Amino acid sequence: MAPDKSTEKKSAGMEFFENVYRSIFRYGRIPQDGEGASYAVFNNLFLHIHPVKVSRHSLKFTYTFGLGVIATSLFLILTFTGVWLMFYYYPSATEAYGRMLDLRSSVDFGFVLRNVHKWAAEAMVFFVVLHMARVFLTGAYKPPREFNWVIGVILLLLTLGLSFTGYLLPWDQLAFWAITVGTSIAGYAPVIGEPLRQFLLGSDSVGQEALIRFYVLHVVILPGLLYVFLAVHFWRIRKDGGLSHPSENEPQDVAEKGAEL
Template identity: 55%
Template sequence: MGTQLGGKASDLMGQVQGSQAWTSIFRPGSIFRKGYTDSPRNRSYVIMNSVLYHLHPVKVKRHGVRVSYTLCLGGLSFFLFILLTVTGIFLMFFYRPTAAQAWDDIYILQTEVAFGLLVRNIHRWGAHLMVLTVFLHMARVFYHGAYKPPREFNWVIGVILLTLTLLLSFTGYLLPWDQLALWAVTVGTNMMGFTPVFGDQVRFVLLSGVEIGTDTLLRWYVLHVLMLPFVLIIFLAVHFWRVRKDGGISGPL
């Protein structure tokens, strides 16, 4: 009985894997075409014949996979960025960036939307954590001397990514439109207003006016959910591409 069922199942699997739909989804060489058995060849195929090949090579230096070398910090920063994008999209469904509605929307999100409070918490703590992991990633790269030739320019991109991360966090800070948001941003933008020569203009562009108001909220919302992530993704792509082109991870020490 059991073997009969098993035979039927394997027959069915064979039919599915032979179907046009299946073979059109998984390209020749994909491990999903015939099923995976552990062999060096299939281990290569997992990467080589999947979209992951855009991110990872087939093989990396042995010391590079040790957790104690990278502490996973770069990867975790990227993962947190994905997590923040997912939770951020959820929050966008319930939020309108005007001074009259923003705070109420957050309040209703927390009290009436299913998992609203939890998702907002994850978004906020994840954002703080991402600032931390990006910062620690930079420190790790510095202490390993990984910014040295041929990786100088990737370090420059990394510093830009750190700045973008701070800006993303800062623009998000205003959006709840509570006392904390308003005054933290007031303090922050006042500092930028002291830019020499064109300080007032910088402040005016940032605030979309002479003081923080509903226009500022819209401007920072667009920066936060669209423009800065867009720029960050482009720099991320170049960052990852350069990691591989510059010979993979640095070291061993």
């Protein structure tokens, strides 16, 4: 905590701004010591998902390659660009495609907006899989992190679901037929397959009903679920003792090792 330097004389204006600043950030400016660094993290809603201290091992870039943070960054960017796109999009089979053309021609930087959203979505599927591979190949799913691995599998499925439902929205040939093929795969399941396919499409084939269902899933239900599970995922990292660490391994039995050799 920075020591109070208010002994010097200040103008009324400065004091006003100082008071406002202090009412928002109670613990001074940039932390100067360990106490300040601790307060900076746990007195801030957006930072307090972090522990106050982390192990050096978990910060090594070659251990995690930042894959989880990359996937999260992509999701935040997708939320931001996705909400922005909602201002221009209209989930109607007759309107949607025209809105895509508008994004290219008449909306300022509309093509950048759509391109960022598209490439971030592709990248998110890719990096979520890479993150999962990292966790597996470092044995990080072992107790006590079993359940967080399960949450991770759910997050992967939600990511695929988000990407798949978003695929239909441009309503071009690519979208229409990819979703026709994708939903027909669901139809192959015995008993529940065909009802499930009809439930997703709201009809026998891809049309206006499918578009509105995919739209609601894509902009409300799936991202909402993903945020909930993401919060649980982060919370569990801390409850399970931070990132996996080699010191968690059972001590090697020297005698047994010797006998093997």
